Amino acid sequence: MQRFTIQSACSLVFFLTLPFTWAAEEAVEEELPMIATITVSDDATLETLAEFVDKHNKSADGLYRARRLGPELIVLAEAILAGSKEILSRPEIHDDLRNWALRKKAYAQIMLAYADPPKYYGKLLAAVNEYEELPNCEVIVKKVETDILELGIVLVTTLPNRDNPKPLRLNFEKFVDRLLFFLETYPERESLSLVTQLEDRIKTMPPIQRDRMMLVFAESLAPHFLKSTDAVDKKRGRELQATGRFLSLSGKPMLLEGVLATGEAFDPDTLKGKVVLVQFWKPSCIPCRAEIPILATLREQYGRGGFEVVGVCTEGGLKTVQEFISRTTVDGSRITWPNLVDDQASNAGFIQLTKFYNIEATPVLVLIGRDGNVVRVNPLPSALEVEIENSLYPKTAVDETDDP
Numbered sequence: 001m002q003r004f005t006i007q008s009a010c011s012l013v014f015f016l017t018l019p020f021t022w023a024a025e026e027a028v029e030e031e032l033p034m035i036a037t038i039t040v041s042d043d044a045t046l047e048t049l050a051e052f053v054d055k056h057n058k059s060a061d062g063l064y065r066a067r068r069l070g071p072e073l074i075v076l077a078e079a080i081l082a083g084s085k086e087i088l089s090r091p092e093i094h095d096d097l098r099n100w101a102l103r104k105k106a107y108a109q110i111m112l113a114y115a116d117p118p119k120y121y122g123k124l125l126a127a128v129n130e131y132e133e134l135p136n137c138e139v140i141v142k143k144v145e146t147d148i149l150e151l152g153i154v155l156v157t158t159l160p161n162r163d164n165p166k167p168l169r170l171n172f173e174k175f176v177d178r179l180l181f182f183l184e185t186y187p188e189r190e191s192l193s194l195v196t197q198l199e200d201r202i203k204t205m206p207p208i209q210r211d212r213m214m215l216v217f218a219e220s221l222a223p224h225f226l227k228s229t230d231a232v233d234k235k236r237g238r239e240l241q242a243t244g245r246f247l248s249l250s251g252k253p254m255l256l257e258g259v260l261a262t263g264e265a266f267d268p269d270t271l272k273g274k275v276v277l278v279q280f281w282k283p284s285c286i287p288c289r290a291e292i293p294i295l296a297t298l299r300e301q302y303g304r305g306g307f308e309v310v311g312v313c314t315e316g317g318l319k320t321v322q323e324f325i326s327r328t329t330v331d332g333s334r335i336t337w338p339n340l341v342d343d344q345a346s347n348a349g350f351i352q353l354t355k356f357y358n359i360e361a362t363p364v365l366v367l368i369g370r371d372g373n374v375v376r377v378n379p380l381p382s383a384l385e386v387e388i389e390n391s392l393y394p395k396t397a398v399d400e401t402d403d404p
Contacts, residue, residue: 006159006399012223025127044086046087046090046092046093046097049083049086049087049090050087050097050101052079053080053083053084053101053104054104056076056079056080056083057076057080057104057107057108057365059076060073060076060077060080060108060111061107063076063115064111069114070115073111073115074112074116076111077109077111077112077115077326077386078106078108078112079105079111080104080105080108081105081108081109084101084102084104084105084108085105086105086229087101088101088102088105099136102131102134102137102140102308104139106127106131106140106143106144109123109124109127109144110124110143110144110147112124113148113151114147114151117151117168118154118168120212121148121151121152121155121168124144124147124148124151125148127144127351128141128144128145128148129282131144142186142207145182145227146182147193148178149178149179149182149194150194150197152175152178153194153197153198153201154201155167155168155169155170155200156169156170156172156175156198156213157202157204157205157213158199159205159206159209172213172216173216173220174292176198176216176217176220176221177220179194179195179198179221180220180221180224182194183195183221183224184224193226198217199214199262202214202217204244207378207380208380211247211377211378214243214247215243215244215247217240218240218241218243218244218247219244219248219344221237221240222237222238222240222241222244223237224237225237225240226238226241228248231283239358240358240402242355242356242357242358243357243358245356245357245358246357246358246359246377247377249374249377250374250375250376250377251368251373251374252371252373252374253373253374254278254352254366254368254374255356256271256276256278256310256312256340256349256353257340257345257350257351257353258340258341258342258344258345258348258350258351258352258353259318259340259341259344259345259347259348259350260338260339260340260341261313261318261321261322261325261338261339261340261341263318264338265348265350266338270338270388271308271310271368271372272372273306273370273392274306274307274308274309275307275367275368275369275370275375275392276307276308276309276310276367276368277295277298277304277307277308277309277365277366277367277368277388277389278309278310278311278312278359278365278367278368279291279295279309279310279311279363279364279365280311280312280314280353280359280362280363280364280365280366281311281312281313281314281362281363282313282314282315282316282362283313283315283316283320283321283324283328284315285362285363287362287363288362288363289328289330290330291363292328292330292331292333292334292335293330293331293332293333295309295337296333296334296335296336298384298385298388299336299337302388302392304391305392305393306370307388308337308338308390309337309338310337310338310339310340310357311335311337311338311339311340312339312340312342312353312354313340313341313342313343314342314354314362315342315343316341316343317341317343317344318341318343318344321341325339340353342354360388364378365378365379365384366378367379367384367387367388367391369391370391375387375391
């Protein structure tokens with residue numbers, strides 16, 4: 001006789017008119033756990049086992065589709081898993097039933113991974129290797145791998161919170177490699193939805209995590225899309241390549257060229273030896289307008305020490321930008337620093353910075369040091385002034401030893 005034990009944190013009653021016996025400890029209170037034990041007798045028929053798996057699969061499927069990923073689902077999925085394994089262990093099993101049981105087993109493993117990732121996600125990863133070794137399991141392998149990635153996208157972008165203080169953390173670089181392998185293995189268009197899901201989730205992350213993850217994402221996936229013969233994929237590859245170029249700027253010189261709002265060509269030599277804060281902005285951007293007084297104050301405060309602000313307007317022609325600069329005042333502050341009109345760049349033979357660095361949302365800030373190399377991409381507002389001061393007046397070893 002083979003025994004399977006399934007534990008639930010709710011008072012779930014199974015009813016079964018089949019040759020299975022159920023033993024349950026009745027909870028003193030509804031909240032207390034109940035343990036149900038499935039005992040499969042040696043003479044249970046394959047038909048009986050199949051009916052058992054099918055019945056509980058229907059119940060579990062309803063909970064799973066409704067995203068009720070609680071203890072009830074775990075109990076049902078464990079029961080399906082146990083029943084499927086028992087079917088697969090029988091020597092008299094025929095191919096159709098074998099394939100059916102494998103599908104039910106895989107579905108149970110997927111449901112368990114969603115219901116309790118810390119306990120079951122690793123087991124789902126191991127299941128892929130198991131199914132890859134079996135004949136005629138290609139569809140199952142793709143389904144399991146798809147769910148591994150879909151659930152993994154949530155896991156790699158989940159930060160600790162009150163309800164989940166210790167979320168399951170996955171290695172992001174390895175996860176992106178797995179996604180890339182999936183795209184190479186299954187090049188169908190629907191596979192690209194996974195890329196979009198991950199990218200959208202990354203963009204909601206806090207700035208530091210977002211930039212680190214997006215850099216890995218962009219540098220890993222850009223080559224895949226660039227080698228495609230599809231025009232849409234190639235465009236996506238160029239955008240990812242540009243994103244990687246931008247987010248990897250720290251410690252490197254930044255391209256800064258184009259046409260000023262005055263209509264003149266910008267001379268980068270005017271910035272030599274200065275600490276420069278570059279702001280990508282556009283007239284319709286409300287947060288960009290809110291930064292005008294901040295930038296004006298920083299320029300006034302640190303200008304004599306060799307600090308400058310340079311704007312790069314990402315939309316609007318020369319006349320639009322000129323009118324905005326001449327008419328716009330925010331809290332008594334105006335735009336008095338040099339501004340590049342990026343729409344004019346290509347017409348004048350310059351590289352359009354918005355495309356070169358794939359600047360999609362504004363405002364975006366970049367801090368450049370006196371040596372011409374980028375100090376920080378997307379500096380945090382709370383640390384911006386400190387970053388500027390450290391770049392203008394770097395501490396020497398003597399300064400550091402003099403600190404109290």
